[in-house]
Amino acid sequence: MSLTEIVSFLELSVFPSVALVFFLTAFLAILWRVLRQPRSETDLAASIPLDDDVVFTPRVSIKEKSTDMTDKGASHG
Amino acid sequence: MVPSTTKIHRRQHDAHTNRKRVHTVADQAEQAIHADAPSHPDRSGLESFVYDDKIVRMFAWATVGWGIVAMLVGVIIALELAFPKANLGISFISFGRLRPLHTNAAIFAFAGNGIFAGIYYSTQRLCKARMWSDMLSKLHFWGWQLIILSAAITLPLGITQGKEYAELEWPIDIMIAVVWLVFFGGNFMMTLIHRRERHLYVALWFYIATIVTVTVLHVFNNLWVPAGLVYFFEHGQIPSPELALKSYPIYAGVQDALMQWWYGHNAVAFFLTTPFLGLMYYFLPKAAERPVFSYKLSIIHFWSLIFIYIWAGPHHLHYTALPEWASTLGMVFSVMLWMPSWGGMINGLLTLRGAWNRVASDPILKFFVIGVTFYGMSTFEGPLLSIKSVNSLSHYTDWTIAHVHSGTLGWNGFMIFGMLYWMMPRLFQAKLYSKKLCVLHFWIGTLGIVAYILSIYAAGITQGLMWRAFDANGRLSYPAFIETVTILIPMYWVRVLGGLLYLAGALIGLYNLYMTWRARPAKYEEPVHYAPALSKNDNNDPKAESRLHANTALGDAGDKFIQGIWHRSLERKPVKFTIWVLVAVLIGSIVEAVPMFLISSNVPTVATVEPYTPLELTGRDIYVSEGCYNCHSQMIRPFLWETMRYGEYSKPGEFVYDHPFQWGSRRIGPDLAREGGLRTNLWHYRHFKSPQDLTDGKSIMPPYPWLLKNTINFDEIRGRVDSMALLGVPYGDLLLDDNTVEAAKQQAREIAVELESQGGPPAMETWDKKVIALIAYLQRMGTDISKAPPAQKAEEGEQ
Numbered sequence: 001m002s003l004t005e006i007v008s009f010l011e012l013s014v015f016p017s018v019a020l021v022f023f024l025t026a027f028l029a030i031l032w033r034v035l036r037q038p039r040s041e042t043d044l045a046a047s048i049p050l051d052d053d054v055v056f057t058p059r060v061s062i063k064e065k066s067t068d069m070t071d072k073g074a075s076h077g
Numbered sequence: 078m079v080p081s082t083t084k085i086h087r088r089q090h091d092a093h094t095n096r097k098r099v100h101t102v103a104d105q106a107e108q109a110i111h112a113d114a115p116s117h118p119d120r121s122g123l124e125s126f127v128y129d130d131k132i133v134r135m136f137a138w139a140t141v142g143w144g145i146v147a148m149l150v151g152v153i154i155a156l157e158l159a160f161p162k163a164n165l166g167i168s169f170i171s172f173g174r175l176r177p178l179h180t181n182a183a184i185f186a187f188a189g190n191g192i193f194a195g196i197y198y199s200t201q202r203l204c205k206a207r208m209w210s211d212m213l214s215k216l217h218f219w220g221w222q223l224i225i226l227s228a229a230i231t232l233p234l235g236i237t238q239g240k241e242y243a244e245l246e247w248p249i250d251i252m253i254a255v256v257w258l259v260f261f262g263g264n265f266m267m268t269l270i271h272r273r274e275r276h277l278y279v280a281l282w283f284y285i286a287t288i289v290t291v292t293v294l295h296v297f298n299n300l301w302v303p304a305g306l307v308y309f310f311e312h313g314q315i316p317s318p319e320l321a322l323k324s325y326p327i328y329a330g331v332q333d334a335l336m337q338w339w340y341g342h343n344a345v346a347f348f349l350t351t352p353f354l355g356l357m358y359y360f361l362p363k364a365a366e367r368p369v370f371s372y373k374l375s376i377i378h379f380w381s382l383i384f385i386y387i388w389a390g391p392h393h394l395h396y397t398a399l400p401e402w403a404s405t406l407g408m409v410f411s412v413m414l415w416m417p418s419w420g421g422m423i424n425g426l427l428t429l430r431g432a433w434n435r436v437a438s439d440p441i442l443k444f445f446v447i448g449v450t451f452y453g454m455s456t457f458e459g460p461l462l463s464i465k466s467v468n469s470l471s472h473y474t475d476w477t478i479a480h481v482h483s484g485t486l487g488w489n490g491f492m493i494f495g496m497l498y499w500m501m502p503r504l505f506q507a508k509l510y511s512k513k514l515c516v517l518h519f520w521i522g523t524l525g526i527v528a529y530i531l532s533i534y535a536a537g538i539t540q541g542l543m544w545r546a547f548d549a550n551g552r553l554s555y556p557a558f559i560e561t562v563t564i565l566i567p568m569y570w571v572r573v574l575g576g577l578l579y580l581a582g583a584l585i586g587l588y589n590l591y592m593t594w595r596a597r598p599a600k601y602e603e604p605v606h607y608a609p610a611l612s613k614n615d616n617n618d619p620k621a622e623s624r625l626h627a628n629t630a631l632g633d634a635g636d637k638f639i640q641g642i643w644h645r646s647l648e649r650k651p652v653k654f655t656i657w658v659l660v661a662v663l664i665g666s667i668v669e670a671v672p673m674f675l676i677s678s679n680v681p682t683v684a685t686v687e688p689y690t691p692l693e694l695t696g697r698d699i700y701v702s703e704g705c706y707n708c709h710s711q712m713i714r715p716f717l718w719e720t721m722r723y724g725e726y727s728k729p730g731e732f733v734y735d736h737p738f739q740w741g742s743r744r745i746g747p748d749l750a751r752e753g754g755l756r757t758n759l760w761h762y763r764h765f766k767s768p769q770d771l772t773d774g775k776s777i778m779p780p781y782p783w784l785l786k787n788t789i790n791f792d793e794i795r796g797r798v799d800s801m802a803l804l805g806v807p808y809g810d811l812l813l814d815d816n817t818v819e820a821a822k823q824q825a826r827e828i829a830v831e832l833e834s835q836g837g838p839p840a841m842e843t844w845d846k847k848v849i850a851l852i853a854y855l856q857r858m859g860t861d862i863s864k865a866p867p868a869q870k871a872e873e874g875e876q
Binding site for chain 2: 015016018019022023026027030031033034035037041042043044045046047048049050
């Protein structure tokens with residue numbers, strides 16, 4: 001008996017139903033985790049992009065240069 | 078309840094304070110560094126590193142350059158629809174060949190390079206690490222540009238697989254797999270492994286999902302048999318370049334359609350959505366100078382999105398020969414997508430809380446706000462279009478084109494422009510040349526999008542309603558298809574205008590960025606950064622301990638699970654995280670694909686359907702090569718207005734020898750599923766020569782004079798037929814000796830003689846021309862189903 005024949009005996013609706021159960025289980029687990037996550041932990045994670053230039057060499061002026069580069073809009077012509 | 082601004086600010090302040098605590102070591106080191114030049118970073122236990130911004134600059138320039146090419150080609154093909162004479166009778170620029178170039182350039186060249194620029198910039202900073210290998214970064218860049226260049230050469234030459242957004246032929250497919258997975262994916266993953274930031278920020282999750290899923294999609298949708306290699310090994314002859322680059326997908330008909338739209342939809346999901354969401358989660362907080370509105374929401378957004386998106390592909394095939402269960406599954410999951418998509422959009426827009434006043438003055442924020450808003454609009458419209466009743470009106474019309482362009486021009490385009498305007502002055506270490514030009518770009522681009530999508534929405538709905546309109550006597554109100562096309566021409570002109578405006582905006586952007594680049598320093602400074610290395614020993618993750626005194630291990634395990642620390646651990650382990658992402662996307666794929674491929678009842682056979690003759694197969698390859706599927710469908714849906722116009726609705730069993738399927742997704746011209754026998758050979762011949770001559774100048778189809786001149790390579794038809802046989806197409810005795818070539822020549826002569834008898838040119842002049850093969854294919858289309866079944870034939874023979 002081939003794999004095709006074996007699978008042909010299965011009830012098709014089982015496939016999406018089982019997958020939906022997988023999804024809902026995973027979703028609820030993640031939701032549970034997220035709701036219980038301390039605010040301080042998520043705030044810390046959320047601030048990572050804003051804190052990605054932690055230590056600069058003192059001679060470097062790029063940080064100053066990069067501050068609000070678009071605000072003035074002055075032409076360099 | 079919405080937290081007050083004060084609370085939010087306090088929370089942000091606390092977060093920053095916490096981070097300061099985390100980086101106490103770093104701060105101390107910084108003081109040491111200030112006191113002493115950074116020549117002894119090891120003293121303080123820190124590692125020094127420099128970000129590779131050169132690779133970001135290279136990708137950023139490639140984004141702008143290829144973006145303008147993509148937009149220019151888009152304007153040209155828009156013009157060809159509004160003004161068909163713009164095709165000029167030149168094969169390289171005919172609509173069917175250029176449209177794939179436009180889509181591929183927009184997706185893989187413009188958006189692709191934009192993604193890479195953003196990912197290389199943000200990943201290094203989020204990981205506090207230089208990319209793992211400069212060599213892999215360079216190989217990635219140059220490999221990707223080579224792929225794009227290959228596409229720009231092969232697609233206008235008509236070298237294509239004939240599957241939307243997967244047109245590139247097999248050697249380029251291999252290049253894509255290597256460049257994407259090995260050079261890009263390998264380098265990215267090794268950077269994550271060697272990072273110096275413990276937590277993987279949510280943007281990195283989206284990048285991981287992008288890399289993993291695009292690999293899976295690309296590989297499984299591009300399994301093929303190269304016809305040139307088959308020809309070489311079977312007959313020992315070197316194939317022509319045309320055959321050498323030709324391949325046939327291993328899937329046929331319904332299965333190929335399911336695989337293609339699983340790929341096609343998820344190319345939108347995992348190439349045009351997830352990486353851009355990652356960029357949104359990084360660049361929007363940077364530009365707004367505040368953290369993302371809700372990190373918790375971003376976690377839910379991520380997992381829901383990647384799990385659900387992968388299921389939605391079949392909504393591209395509603396009312397086709399795809400089994401209904403698969404179609405319904407696609408629709409249900411598409412509707413479910415509303416929630417995570419809007420969760421992401423809301424998270425993006427609310428990141429600007431307290432900074433909305435800056436949107437008025439900061440053009441970068443303007444780009445981001447409109448980009449995210451278009452994301453919300455597109456992801457509202459997508460599920461709407463997936464609902465079967467809506468889809469019955471929208472499918473095959475310009476409505477889909479408008480939807481796609483609101484996403485690419487609005488969401489992808491504006492996010493890229495916003496990102497470039499934010500990033501490139503920093504990369505060039507110079508101020509943006511002109512804020513006014515940036516604002517001008519924003520407004521021209523916005524006007525361009527609005528002009529484009531409004532006109533094309535109107536065109537789509539107009540045409541869809543005209544197709545299904547009946548008069549008082551129950552007849553089609555617009556039986557001539559061409560009536561439903563000519564009415565769209567004014568709207569097509571507005572689209573040209575919209576495209577031109579968007580292109581003009583991009584050119585202004587190019588000028589602005591070029592002038593910014595000119596103000597760069599003679600030598601870029603390369604700031605040295607310091608951060609402590611991560612090691613397994615300093616993993617301060619709390620370990621879950623069971624709080625129960627359970628008698629079973631299961632109870633203890635359950636209690637550890639509900640404490641939720643498992644996810645925090647997952648957020649810090651890139652390899653494990655990647656595996657779970659792969660599991661999430663594979664579940665939906667397997668559920669849809671396995672039953673489709675293994676259950677034979679899904680594709681009931683039709684006894685009278687036979688393989689294409691060698692000449693018809695050659696004609697079909699020309700059909701694919703010319704990109705006819707870009708304007709013509711081969712799928713009659715089971716609606717009265719369709720069966721009255723085109724004939725019997727299409728059955729799954731009719732396509733079992735179609736490698737690749739050619740159902741199409743847009744009807745700029747009429748459906749061709751039952752074209753066989755409807756018109757004479759002479760009509761087709763004259764139609765290819767000049768479509769306008771047969772339609773009082775109304776047709777917008779380009780002429781194909783080269784098909785009347787170029788000859789068929791009869792000998793190489795053996796390579797085509799052998800490849801099909803390798804895929805299981807029963808060609809029987811045709812495979813023996815020179816039967817294939819003789820059969821093809823015989824049929825070609827018969828068609829040419831008939832053509833001459835109908836008043837066409839002498840058979841001796843036409844019999845070996847490509848147009849004859851294409852006519853053979855057209856005359857075969859959809860005719861098998863009306864043939865007498867084998868048993869009936871036998872009975873008739875006996876009588």
